[in-house]
Amino acid sequence: MSQGKGSGKTSKTFVWILMAMLILGLGGFGVTNLSGTVRSVGTVGEEDISVDDYARALQEELRALEAQTGQSLPFAQAQAFGIDRMVLARLSTTRSLDAENKRLGISIGDENLAQELMNIPSFQGLDGSFDRDAYAFAIDQAGMNESEFEDSVREDTVRSLLQGAVVSGLVMPDVYADTVIEFVAEERDFTWSQLTGDNLTTAVTAPTAAEVETFYNDNQDRFMLPATRQITYAWLSPEMIIDQVDVDEASLQKLYDERDSEFNRPERRLVERLAFADDAAAQAAMEQIAAGTATFTSLVEGRGLSLSDVDLGDVTKAQLGEAGEAVFLAPANGIAGPAPSTLGPSLFRVNGILGAQSTSFDEAKDLLREELAAERSRRLIDTQIGNIDDLLAGGATLEELVEETDMELGILNWHPASEDDLAGYEGFRAVASAVTLDDFPQIEVLEDGGIFALRLEGETPSQPAPLADVAEEAAAAITAERTTEALKGLVETLTPRLNDGTSFTSFGFTANEEVDMDRAAFVPSTPPQFLTEVFEMEVGDLRTLDSPDGLIVVRLNAIKAPATDDPEVTALKAAITAQLSSGISQDVFAAYAQALQTMYPTQINQQALNAVHVNFQ
The missing domain is CATH 3.10.50 (Chitinase A; domain 3)
Incomplete structure (x- = not known):
């Protein structure tokens, strides 16, 4: 069936810009020498994979790989990477689409084809109109005739029509993006406190030597020496x-002289410069600053510039030329000018004064x-x-x-x-x-x-360290465990009152209040899994977490849903939906293409492939 006028123009223009550039780039490749008596490297159904198409696609892939790596890649190495097999698989998929298009009767008419060709910039003259000579020359250089090239344009256009028909309308439901947004943008308010042995009214008992030895024997994996x-x-x-x-004195003096600019630096200024078209404009700007109706920064921004655009860095008096005297008389944060510069009359802001640096030879x-x-x-x-x-x-x-x-x-x-x-x-x-x-x-x-x-x-x-070497470490580990257990007991006795909303400070705990914390936030002095635990809690829940210093107790105060009217949330939702929709479309088309390859099996002519590969050695 024929497609209406103008269909596919937008989607194909960019593709054929690239194809035209490729045709011109392959002018000297010599693909015409590959034809001989064998014209295809394989068939897909009744569709041929031509020798020339395979050679062009392989050359394009090699050039792209060389551009990416910055070095020439031997063909043998490219084969080891599977480049030739990847190209052949892509062409097999393409030809299976062509076979299906023929079965369905999808095509474009001559008028649409002409429109596609005229929209390719590489085939246009200086006035923007179609250049027949440039078109003919490019195709001839690539070893093709006009009929072959135009057939390839037809085929590629209808492939896009078929692909568009397969994946059109595939959009991820809003519920998926909403679920993702809710997960990543939801916020929590909570109160937490780090409890240590200082919060206990009675210190834990110190371990005995026998307890240390028992702990050591039961936990030797904690005291291993490396291999x-x-x-x-x-x-x-x-x-x-x-x-x-x-090292003689003369050599030292010579090295000092060579590095004189490092040891002896003249006085410098940190300067910003804003240039004007003439003295009158510069003077008017200076008067606005003096009157308080403008600042140096507002003048810069009013010109569509940023402060980095006018920053000269640290400069010497000599580097400023005729403006040097005025700039070096200005105080820190002062404005100098109008004064001449290489860009015309300018105002200079002095952001800092760097004193002269002098290091003598003896120093x-x-x-x-x-x-x-x-x-x-x-x-x-x-x-x-x-x-x-x-x-x-x-x-x-x-x-x-x-x-x-x-x-x-x-x-x-x-x-x-x-x-x-x-x-x-x-x-x-x-x-x-x-x-x-x-x-x-x-x-x-x-x-x-x-x-x-x-x-x-x-x-x-690897082996356990001798007990004598790690006895103190083992005793400290026992004390830490006992402290954590005692703190858990303390929190357990206070839980009913803490659940009623009693302030942490009522029990002598330091209360750290955190608000608007999302999953990507960071809370200093907490273990890595801290926020994960918090986001598993319900409002009013109280939870304890072991920490290197003792125990952390946390109470969840509020759960805040993402603000649906927040521009950042809206943009994130749109990006998620677009990305997932694209992924679904790719998966659906991949499945469709695989089914087509089953319908139209590929037969490869290895002798023809080898003949093409010889030209790349």
């Missing part, structure tokens, strides 16, 4: 040999000596790496290495949380975690220019 690796290492850092480096000498010595130490280490590598290659042990070089020997029980100086280097941690008993030591370079080599001696699995 460790016993590592012997040789290490040389720039700091270890810094005393061997001689900077120690810092410069430390930096220069460290740099020379790193260079000295670089000169030793070759010799140390030779020693290790010759069979020298780490112990022998430290006798022949400046390196220092050390032993470390290493685990990922180790705080040893060397364990703080990312380079060392990477090697320490991967080394095996069969590996030979080799020189590795650290982030600060130091070097190290290591040897794995053995590994110790």
Whole structure:
């Protein structure tokens, strides 16, 4: 059946802009050489997947991937990623839609086709009218004739008609968005208090040694030592040999001179500048500020600018040119001008005064000596790496290495949380975690220019720490548990009065009042699950939660539904509805497309596919 005039124009214009650009971009690809005697890489029902269509789609996908990654991708790697299979699957779906359109008799007439072509900007001349020569040239460069291209436009347009018919009218019911809104935007008012041992009238009893031992034995998983690796290492850092480096006065003076702008900075101002067309306009603006009828900020905003647009940052007097004298005479928060600038007559607001900074050579000498010595130490280490590598290659042990070089020997029980100086280097941690008993030591370079080599001696699995080492920790855990239980007993005795609305402060509790709290809010000094618990409560409910400091008691005072007239809530609801409706449409169309592929099975010509792939090697 034929579709009425103009149908599908809006939905297809953008698609065919892209297609026209692709045609022009593929002009030199040479797809005409792929045709030969084999014209398709497969069939879907009675519809062919042409060699040229497959080549163009594959080239487009590769270019998109290269644009995304910023680098050229070998075709073999693209195949490993499944790019060719993805393209073929997409074309199979497309051709199944074409087969169904033919069965249903859906098509567009010549008039509609002409309108589609004339609306593609790439085929339009400078005056906006259809350029026949540009159209013919682009199609010829792509190795197509006009009939082939126009057939592809027809097919793509009616595909959109079919897809639109399948998914039209699919809108998520309001109840779904309302439910989501109610969940995310509902608010709570509540009162809570952190209770500790100080709230008890009688302190809990301290655990005995026997109780500590029993607790330790029953909870050994709380006192586990991490698995460790016993590592012997040789290490040389720039700091270890810094005393061997001689830094002369002349080198320090040279470095000071090179960094003079860092140590000696002239007086500066934090300045904003608003330029005007002429002196009269600038003077009139200054008079408005003086009269109090305008401010610098209102003048900026009145020009459609923001303060960031007129901010010059910190500038020196010389950088301001002819305006420097006037600006540097103005006080902090004062206005200077009108004064000349590169943009014309301007007003300047001084937001801050930065005094001149001067650091003499004698004052900077120690810092410069430390930096220069460290740099020379790193260079000295670089000169030793070759010799140390030779020693290790010759069979020298780490112990022998430290006798022949400046390196220092050390032993470390290493685990990922180790705080040893060397364990703080990312380079060392990477090697320490991967080394095996069969590996030979080799020189590795650290982030600060130091070097190290290591040897794995053995590994110790995770095990409980000795009781003597964790007895205090175990006793503290027992005391905390007893305190929490005693606090729960206290709250239980007070619950009837708290449920009647008695103030927390009546019992000496600190009352923290929270209002208008949604699920995304954060309440300091509460456990992570605190708000989740609050949102499970009903108005008037009282609940207790364990905390590291004892016990938290909370009472829910009010539940507030989202304000339906709030613009943010309205916008959120619209966004949720649109997103979910789109998701439903995609799911429905995917199911429809899958059913079509069952109706119109795909047959692939592997020889033709291979012939196309050769052109991408």
